[in-house]
Amino acid sequence: MNAFQRLEGLVAPMDRANVDTDLIIPKQFLKSIRRTGFGPNLFDELRYLDEGQPDSDCSGRPLNTEFPLNFPRYQGASILLARENFGCGSSREHAPWALDGAGFRAIIAPSFADIFRSNCFKNGLLPIALEAKRVEQLFTQMYETEGFTLVIDLEQQVIEMPDGETIAFETEDFGRNCLLNGLDDIGITLQNEAVIRDFERQHQARFPWVFETLEV
């Protein structure tokens, strides 16, 4: 996983509430058995005028010119500014894979759905929850200022505004440490192998039926 420490990036809008993961990456792209290659299909149904097909070249497809992420001013953005309950619905990790593939490293919104939020931390993507009023101000400033960029310092947990003002945010300790150091949490868990084995022995003694082999 890529480490996330400090990011200076252009901000782009996804200005609607309850953006679900079906909208972030439609189901036909879930047929892939790879972790990469989803970037061109991020928000596929909003971004293009036709229906996208997996494994097809997107470069010649008709773009929806009214969709903000297609505006020239937002090209190269790495910070997505969004509304409440971002990432609701399906647990598909293809959603953070698509955001990552399209160049996004951080998402700022008033709130996130639980599974999506957890999936972000496992893919080097930082979800930042801010007060709704703050997010509203950021939307206003972003729309008013072409080339609106922010600096996100994860270690200090602050967002630096172009005028030097800072906004503090909070992240959970475990997720932050994994992001800062680019850690694989399976490796971390396996450091506790003996503890897990010990628990498992007691668990099996209490609930032996859980450990029966499923003979299909």
Next chain:
Amino acid sequence: MGKTLYDKLWESHLVEARDDGTALIYIDRQLLHEVTSPQAFEGLRLAGRQPWRISANIAVPDHNVSTKANERAQGLAGVKDQVSRIQLQTLDDNCAEYQIPEIPLNDVRQGIVHVMGPEQGATLPGMTIVCGDSHTSTHGAMGALAHGIGTSEVEHALATGCLIQRKMKNFRVNVEGELSVGVTGKDIALAIVGEIGTAGGTGCAIEFAGSAIRGLTMEGRMTLCNMAIEAGARAGLVAVDERTLQYVAQTPFAPREAQWEQAETYWRTLHSDDDAVFDREVVLDAALIQPQVTWGTSPEMVTAVSGRVPRLEDMATDTARQGLERALSYMGLEPGMSITDIRPDVIFIGSCTNSRIEDMRAAAAVLKGKQVAKNITQALVVPGSGLVKKQAEAEGLDQIFKDAGMEWREPGCSMCLAMNADKLEPGQRCASTSNRNFEGRQGFGGRTHLVSPAMAAAAAVAGHFTDVRDVMENGL
């Protein structure tokens, strides 16, 4: 202080609590399917890791499978879409390589993972159950702690037998009183999502309690817990009672003899204590819940069948007004119109929400001796598993559907998310027993109205949404 059901399940699986607020939780059962597992197996392979405990896992193909009998007869070769076929083949290959038990495509036990699990007794009360699918909350109906996870967590659970979790908050939804005839677990679920919103349960495990929940069948409880995620809660729960034990006892993988005695004694403790304290509680009067129909592009955009599509002036905030405008524009509906004036083109009865035998019976009871209306261009009935299909056929339900002009298909996820060939065309409107009415969910440009199986059947007969109670009383 007493403990909630969720507290009890959490504590019995707590391997280690850490200072940073996270905890290592032991996973009893992982369900695998073809869509969210390939990258997890690939991760294991790249790291040279082996599954922690093979017996924790069971796999079944469901999302991509064809539901057409002639294609199914050919096995994997009958899956026309090459990308889908490769994904299904990859599941078979991975299960073979890692010796993970898999119920294959044309086994009679194959079905939607959340139908197969409880039906086989692969998911049992008291277990922690995970799957790379958000509707894993379904299994909470058995008094288990079950929730959806992403693919990195699928790999984590495969490799370590555990997950790193934070304890959720305790939220109890009490539904008290008696439901009217024709009102089902689906209507309760939609009414709750309408009440608390799609983010209402974020960060929580929701326990469904109260006399109306105790009165639900296991199928009804599964429907309800299935849709906990549509209220933002990763896990839904119902306490174990006699009905749970009776259901579990007749499943193939249930413990037997002395182990059953031991398990039953434990399972009987799986309820919230009388003095347990919840972080949040909501009470609904069951008698007031009417058959529900969603009108928008989020499950919280729902109303009673007697209701109307909202008007812009009903909305309190600008965000809500914009959301309503966008939803109505996508759905092709007018503000203020009656729900009963909405005419679907397609009927879909199926999905992990509503494809169990009780759902088939409820739909067939409405359709018996009737015909699908002329404006309905396609009506699909997709049983949740081969065993549901077999049982329905033994009861003659398939004939009722076919006589009514519907298609009786092979089990799979089908048009709930349209990863196979069963999908809506742009602009088509569907009365669907599935769980999500998101834009494009059932096909690019497709429009979804979520309803119960009985309500979908009633809409099929009438050609527009109508109160199933009227259809049943008047014979239409």
